[in-house]
Amino acid sequence: MIHFLYFILFHFFYSFQVNDAKDIVKKADEKMRGSTMQAEIIIKTIRPTWSREMHCKIWEKGNDLALILIQAPVRDKGISFLKRKKEVWNWLPTLERTIKLPPSMMSQSWMGTDFTNDDLVKESSVVDDYNHKIIGDTLIQERSCFIIQMIPRPEAAVVWSKVIICIDKKDFLELHSRFYDEEGDLINTMNSFDIKMMHDRIIPTRFEMIPADKKGQKTIMIYKNIQYNSPIADNFFSIVQMKMLK
């Protein structure tokens, strides 16, 4: 009987904690993404002997719909990407043609940065595709944070075997994340900085993605401006629109 009570209590506590962890991740995710999001982003690829900078505009609606337009450098200007659920298209203005990309390209580096296609257009959902658990507390940039472990669900198309994220307890800001591969080795670390009021909310506006085994290498993503929750029709995320973006 006592064992049974322990079992019930343990389960109650465990499921409560699981939901709690999931809710925290959900709040942080919703905060960064809104119901829709439009942003202008600068991506800096830093290597020991060189660096490159790219400017782009991004439109997102939920997990399924996204558009990215490259505005600089001039050699790539006008290139755009459209994502609808699992389908991804690439518009090359020089060739005046649309190319449908294979889904296997989603886990690959995006335009030479340390971000994957998936990082940018979120094929996987940090809320639905993982099991979440709070594993501790920490202090980052003088903010008290939850440490949450996220293990992908078996059926989810996620390239990581484990993700550890630290989320600020007060404003639900994702301030630090670590991504582990199938062998359990740390692959990427992401840190977030420059917490500011952007449009209607406080968010970090500078993210640094640092590969674990590559010294002097990182990618910095800076949000120049961002607009949340403006209505965007589903039809905006179309091949016709992808060619007309400015």
Added chain:
Amino acid sequence: MRKWIQVLGYVLLSSRVLGQDSTTVSDKFLVNGYIKDLQSVHFKGKFSDSYFGNIVHNRLNFKYIPFEKFTATTEIRTRLFWGGEVKRIPGFESFLRNNNEKLNLQKAWKLNSSMVLHTNIERLNINYADAGLNIRIGRQRINWGVTSTWNPNDIFNAFNFLDFDYEERAGIDGANVQYAFENRSGLEIAYANTGKAEQIVALKYSLNKLNYDIQFIGGSYKNRLTAGAGWAGYIQDAGFKGEVQYFLPQKGTTGHVNMVIEGDYMFKNGWYLSAGFLYFNMGLSESVTDWNQIDLRLSPENLMPTKWNSLISVAKEINPLLSVNCTALYSPGTNLLILYPSLQYNLATNLDMNFVWQSFFAELNTDFKAVNHQGFVRAKWNF
């Protein structure tokens, strides 16, 4: 000539100085383009009889957007050729004209026995776009291809996949009207006047079902009826695409069919693999006696001179600046083999270097041998 160079210089300068970024002169007027330098060396099969070619190549793209839905586009391509290539081919300058263009908007100057300057207005069109409707009239490219190397559905302006230095590809003089429906299907009608009473008019219906882009094409290609279809989708995580185009028989000619099937996949370690097959019912299926029988001047009816063709391409981004690609094409029957490796390096933000090699092998008089080779070094600066 001097005046022309002054105008070019002014445009280049103004686009650099006035721009908010390097390509925007104002919100209504956009200029961009590039300058390329292509050095080439050509050999016979046993690396004998070599000659060199040089091209300095400029493209200027102008866009005028007086109001939101309206765009006027002009694109000018100018090339200066010199060296052995010009010298060896009698009447070199006469081969530079795009024969699909009705209006003659090009000009060639033979500056001396080994130097030719050629300029052409490659695009000259007005475009009106409103909601799902898009109308474009004038010189333009109509690109209905789905797959990457051979495009049977590209009946308006087929291109030569070996011509890597012509990314934009040739245009036509005509009109194009597109309408996109709410359910992601669309209708497109296009017309091209290629002169000589040979016209192309075709209708395309496209739709997206079960993660597949599907298109159906019907029309008249230079007085022959034609019908085709294309698709792009995936099987698990690999891309799966194809195109088929049939040209109906007419006046003693037999029907032509071109069919392509292609798959591509990106491995976890970043290697990209693409494989394609092309069937052309009128192509050569047996070995030839003379290389000149293998005619690589291609058209929509004739995407390869050979009947059965297979192609494998592997590519890898070594780092964000350096990428390599190697393509091998093999046509059984004729035993035609083309090896086509290339390397691209980004020297500075808008400056790229390309190293490209093309080797051609074939069975001639039952003897499989190297026929010719060509190597290219290219620098490209975008502005």
